[in-house]
Amino acid sequence: MQAATMDPAEEPPSMLWGLDPIFSAFARLYVRDILQMTESIQVPGIYFYNSHPIYKVDVLGTVVYKREREDFFCYGVDDGTGVINCLCWKNDLLKEEGRPTKAEGKHSGGAQGGFNLVAELEKLRQAQNSRCHLEIGELLRVRGPVKTSRQQREISASVYYKVNDPVMAVQIAWMMEVPQLYRQCYDKLLELQPSATSDSAISSLSKATNIIKDFLKQKSVTRFRPYDVQDLLQPLMSSQPQTASADQEPVAGPSVCQQLRQLLKEALQILQDEGVVYRKVKSQDEVYYVTAQDKDLLMAVKDIIREDSKREKYAAKGCHILHILSAVRQRYSLNVSKAALELVLQSLECDSDIVSTSDSHYTVF
Structure with a gap:
């Protein structure tokens, strides 16, 4: 698909893009719209949907084709409106899959009743493999910037994982939320006028x-x-203008x-x-x-999610944001607001320390 470009006269100046909150978010667009977005003339790699500048997206869909290379997986994701290519890079554990472990013969039989490093590493590798190695027909969630490679639109994944959804609860929630985002955000034209940033405004x-x-x-x-x-x-x-001149008596006030x-x-x-x-x-x-700079707070939130995700109550879906907020207030500080917690969760997710299983639930790999 040839990437369309926007008319320079219609494209808002790049210095104003940050005024649009969608610009800094992972836009949950339909694949059809991602494929049809127009590319910016000013900055390659930035695209526009209804004048909204977009460069990273969040997609949930079914794997319809796959290719595997040494360093990455290539999945075709179908959300019902179209199919887009998703480039998913492997981490070191997946790259080492299948390679012989030097210490295997030394420790495999000698760690009976104790901690077996090789066995634990193999368990971690298998768990990682089950979440990142998908087959055709399985459900994949992928986040990342939109790229155009060889005249084809694709997503270069920064986060991706298999979604276990036996009763289609995640897909139903997704299908209910995305139309609301379109009505409330994406389909509303945003007028970014330079005058909006003037001192008078x-x-x-x-x-x-x-x-x-x-x-x-x-x-x-x-x-x-x-x-x-x-x-x-x-x-x-x-x-600020003065309310009284030098030859007048001072006006009462602060x-x-x-x-x-x-x-x-x-x-x-x-x-x-x-x-x-x-x-x-x-x-x-x-x-x-x-x-954003409080490392102790970030560590406290991460520890809470890691510990509580092991509990049977939260094992399947992860910890709800209100549960995390309550735990943070009990264990760390009573004054942490929900808005502050949301910034912490966003930061942890961007660093791949945690992952959201829904809009309000979080877990760890």
Whole structure:
């Protein structure tokens, strides 16, 4: 299929793409639409569906053909609307499958009643193989960026796994959710106008929030106190028009310092609502932790999912997000919000530490 390109006059400027929340998400599009998306003129590898910039997708479908090479599997995935080629790279365990193990003869018979490293490694290899080595007719979920290779559209998988769905519960949930995403997001045209980013259209509160976000990202801040970022907002106060001239008596009202503190307070509240920051312990000493940089929080969430996924109750589908949230609040901090947890889960899934079995359930390999 020849990749179509978008008319440069219709394509929004690339600097505005980040304003569309779909751009940073794995878009759950039908295969038919992925194959028909138009490619960007400005940035190859970026595609447009109804003016929404898209470069990574999330697909659930049946394997209709397969090829295996030394370094990757090539699966044809059919979701009922079309078939797309999915390039699924093997990890080291799968690459070593079938190779003789040097220590096999030494340890296979001498570890009776003890820990057998070779046997445990073989169990891990078999478990990994069962999730990643699919046959025709089995259900595959794949996430990754869209590529065009040899004039054919394909998905280069960053995460893929076999879905065990004997009663079709996952497929039914998928078929119910995707049409809603189309109605609420994908089929709605998003107007990205340059004027939307002008100073007149962005409030001081929005500016303050973005300034703090940029500071936390650029400096890789793990935690901070309000006075650490207060000076960053000072230019916003000096740019505000004065309410009284020099020869008039001062107008009663909050001072500039009070306005600055109030602006900072409101900006930090927005960041908490979005889950970007949180307070591990609420005390007079206001310490804010940056969710994405809090390694202890990420490790705590990962440990909870790994431990609880072994329980019979969660073995089949994984841990529900509300269960994970309750466990995090009991074992780590009462002040972790659902929004903060969602950012942590997204980060762990992007690193392939966990995998989502549905919209609200998570497990580990």
